Amino acid sequence: MSVKAGWAYVFLVAAVLLGATALRVADPFFLQALRLVAFDSYQRLEPQAYDPDLPVRIVDIDEASLAEVGQWPWSRSTIAGMLQNLFAAGAVTVAFDVLFTEPDQTSPEQVVKRLTPEEAALLEPILVNRPGHDAMLAQAIGLGPTVLATVLNGGETGRPPSKAGFAIAGDDPLPFIPAFSGNVNNLPGLEEAASGIGSINWIPDRDQVVRRLPLVYRQGDQLVPTLAMETLRVAQGASTYILKASNASGETAFGASTGLNNIKVGDLEIPTNADGGLLLQFRPSNPAAFIPARSVVSGDFDPNAVAGRIVLVGSSAAGLNDLQATPIDAALPGVEVQAQAIEHLIAGRSLTRPDHALALELLFVLVAGVILAFFLPRISAGASALIGAVAIAGVFIGGWASYLYAGLLLDPTYPALAIFALVGSATLYIYRRVEQQRGEVRRAFGHYVSPDVVDELIANPDRLELGGEVRELTLLFCDVRNFTSISERMTAHELTQFINGLLSPLSEIILKHRGTIDKYMGDAIMAFWNAPIDDPAHARNASLAAMEMATKMAELNRDWQAEAEAAGRPYHPVAIGIGINTGNCCVGNLGSTIRFDYSAIGDDVNLASRVEGLSKVYGLTIVIGESTFAGVGEPALELDLIRVKGRSQPSRLYTLQGALGVSDEQFARLQPSHEAMLAAYRARDWDGADAAIATCRSVEVPALDKYYELYASRIAVWRQNPPPTDWDGVFTATEK
Template sequence: MLKSAKPRLYLGFSLLLSVIACNLFFYLWKPAPLQIIQNATFDQFQRLKPRIYQNEPVRIIDIDDASLNRLGQWPWPRTRIAELIAKLQSAKPAAMGLDIIFAEKDRTSPESMLEIWHLSAEKRQLLSGLADHDQVLADVLNHSNIALGFALHWQESKQSLPSIKANFVQIGVSPMPYLPNFQAAVCSLPLLEASAAGNGALEFISDTDGVIRKLPMVLRLQDSIVPSLVAESLRLAEKTNNIRLQSNDTGLTEVGIGNMRIPTSANGQMWINFSKPSSERYISAWRVLAGQIDPSQLTGKILLIGTSAQGLMDLRFSPLGGIIPGIEVHAQALEQILSGNYLSRPDWAETLEILIMITAGLLIGCITLISGAILSFMAFMLSLMLFWTAAWYAYVDYHWLLDPMIPSVMLMLIFMSASIFRHLYSERSQRWIKQAFSRYISPNLVEYLISHPEDLELGGHRQTCSFVFTDLSDFTGLMESLEPEKAVSLLNTYLENMIAIAFSHQGTLDRIVGDAVAIMFSAPLKQTDHQLRAIQCALDMQAFASQYCAKIIREGGQFGQTRIGVHSGEVIVGNFGGKTIFDYRALGDPVNTASRLEGANKYIGTLICVSETTLSACPEIPARPIGRVLLKGKTISLAIFEPLLVKSLNTRVLAEYWAAFILMRDSKPEALAAFQQIVYKHPEDSLAAFHLQRLLDGCSGDLIELSHK
């Protein structure tokens, strides 16, 4: 035993190391599906415990649908934008950021109108004397503490580069190689850029699933570093010209603006700790223009001018689910910077997760290879609980993003691989035992007992089942007239096929007694259609038995007819016997009744007798009534029927029989003539002949008393 176990453990340990190596390869490669899984985990953490909104000095001046409805559709004239900025600046905010790009001249300016309208020289001279809208906006910008925005593109173009107002102070190695490298920009007019106090990128870098989880603080544009709108707005609010960049050999680690130290990823992005949407951070632009906002609500705050109007399409997917305006992403980033409520994924997080996968993988894999299923599964589940508890604790208490999902998935792969390996080695012996026992008892019972070993105890329970009993006519005479080897061969072939038919209908072999077979349905596993299964099984058995008997007779041999009884009812199912040996079977009157119905065929002239109890649950099965039979020793009669095969069903003949049976049941004298007519047309109909003989003997009605079992 030890000699065979060692190679198995060596092979299993080699498999374990291979699976761990594959897991590490995929973890370091980080294909898109793994990134999506990891990000979804972080999203779920934020949904369970989002950042609580605090009244930080950040407000969104929202060009919303209400503003567009009141003041006209977009784009607004630059004079209206200038009026809005002027009103905001008069309230003395800390800084403003404009999430709008003015890349082209205002088409509503007088100069632009002169190119379209056909006016007289006098009117053209009058119109040319009006102020240019872009110049009006530039004049307002020149007296405002505001940062404009520009968009970045990956592909090169001939567009001009933005005017950067911030100075970058680099501490450590250059962060340039680690920053996202854009090649072109779409900027506002040079006149406007020159007048603004700052200029920042509006770029978002979404993850593979399109969700915005991080915001760049600085980016790379060709060979220059440019700030984001958030960084530039914060710089103006802090009244500083410089942005400090702290870097090491792995990339950027921190961005410093005034007194603010903002932790970032290596590529300069800051994780956004989202809070739920709040109406407090929004101020509608039309209310500012209408003078309905108290200036104290704006004083000392960072004001971000943007839009939430759906028609302007500045909408982003949020980790909290749903869509939020892009301007709110900037606002939430500023809120968490001002509150110091940062969310971060530490540099050592990946190293820790790799160590966890290696150590936990080896531990769980070894336990699974050498221990039982319960212990290995408990160790696996305990590891998962530790992963998730530690990750949740790190998120709640320290705002660290540690990923428990990918280590859990990879640990599950290790556990499954080791379990499958162990199972394959033990499966051969189990398969041998299963095959051996299947030759003694019903395969579905073997399957059930393997799945429910707790039922291998003495005792039973009540359950409604259906029973099929078969028997061969003249079996004793057959055995006496044939050589023993020939008789056993014929009988074994017969029984093998009969049992195979029962198993094909998921019946359970109750017992074999000589040539008789007892099959039960809805035990051990319950079957809601057990009545239908029993009848169809009986029909298929009878079809085979008839063909088998005819084949033997054609070959010059002899074989008896098969009679079948089918009944349903509540019985006690379970294991009966003693501590030494026991048998799984059903006990109860329905079992005896099914056996007695099989025997009734001999007197009635039928081959299959089905009780009304069984047939009533199978309206789709065609059948003809036999009558109410009073079995020996019983005081209550039982209605029985003869089921018919659909393929051989003659509806006209069946209708004639039903008409004659109703006359007999109602004790009509016309019943005798009706059955005489049926027997005359169909002399092979033994059931009709049976009823005719009863009528000739002076019986009436459909009650049949059987004096024999």
């Protein structure tokens, strides 16, 4: 990655991490909702089990009880009888999750009020000494520790009577405690008889799910305990709540007022949030916790079910509209929510979201983000996705383990989203950079190699070994004959057009046959095959390219001739010579750290250049080396056995049938005579060689005229100056 791209990547990572941090600090609703879904999932995966040993039972005004006893509200005398039966069975405390705000309309004194004066006068002697139903309930309430409910609201009605004292240690917690301005009370006589009054208000989250239990509310400056807390106070016989706030003895707040830390009642000391609430661990509803109200009314119940226990009276009947949503139940009776809250407090369960949770989550995102950002550019896209998935899975596993083993609520959703955003953004950026680099590779190599070769390089970049490697190549050199005289007849502009018009189609042919163009040298082209990707048929592909280049030259010459005739200027044919050789070369990015080219060097590269130069000597368009001939698979004629300057070993040279412009029948007649000529020549049989040359010329192959003239002149020289006795038929080429 370049320096510029590296800084862009750093800025991207920083922007994602800072954006994720700012988003979490702002904490929009969708983040809150995801967090709550995760916390609820913990409870659904591992809900609390019902513990029958916990001393809490529910007297349930269920549908069956309503069908048997009658519609709600029941007579207060019926409720009084039920309360008497509970205390008689040994209930420690009875708490009502229902309100008694209006007088009992079935009470005698209330019935008399609805009669005519005459009817009332007749019943007065009968009812004069009979107690009212509300009085009967008040009397029953006084039989034992009883807790009544109150509902706080935003009205301006009176305050509930205070049945307990409150002591505060530390800072004033009132600003942190949920406040109400009014309330709905029970009948005064009932509240006077009660041992405690507790609020049955719930403060659900925005999705209307109850997850928290407020332990205390306030109305103005008066503190009001919740029903669960008041029940526990009364059950313990305690008289006072001790609220410990920030900067109290043993509590550290560094001088800042941070609200409540815990509430003590009796033997229970309960850690709380700043507002005096705590998070609840819920369990599935269990029938074993319920006693039907109808059986308590009739007295037909097991006294052991309530003896020594806290009893809550409430209703599960859907028609009484006292159902609450919890993390594991969509509709749980309000009385059971109260019962589970009391169980939670008695069992001493701990479910907290620590004050430093947000800091931990932010720190994790920043640290994990930096670590991931460091490794992502160094690994593949698949590995990036795997690491991202592992990191996200680790976040969820860590959150789950914190809940399961420590009762801590750590949010996995925000870190998971942040990591997903980081990995996604970084992977997308890296992918785009890779695509840009691929585009650069395609543009760079597209001038030198064929499109399918470029595609293979992009798909398998490891096959391009930078720095150089030794491998077998087939090299092609192509040069324009008599270029100096051609250039002398043209202006610079015309010469440029000519070169471009010549080299472009020839280059296309090379690329078409999977060749790599090494360089242009004025009017010459150097190309090679079998690099940068493997090409098992490199010798054949190079030869096919050479033959097509020769054919193309004929087409170009026809076009140039037509142009010259149209312009009224003389036409001069243009010829090329092509030399091909195969051998081991060093190929790769060669040059300096400032500038380099993808090129090939080596002795066989030099030989290929020499072979191209010899094509002019033989008067042929294409000359190939011995190693190339072995891999071509095309009919060819051996031309010579030469030793070039700088090489001790001789090399055989060939030309292809396709470069001679002959038919198969002509080639079949030519080849035996041609081979006989070479054999006679190398055997110093000059007469036999001349005779074979004459036979070869009779086949009439114009492309070989200069070649046979060359051998005829050599034979004439040898006749005058015979070769030495150790002569092996090798011709030594002293110049290109």
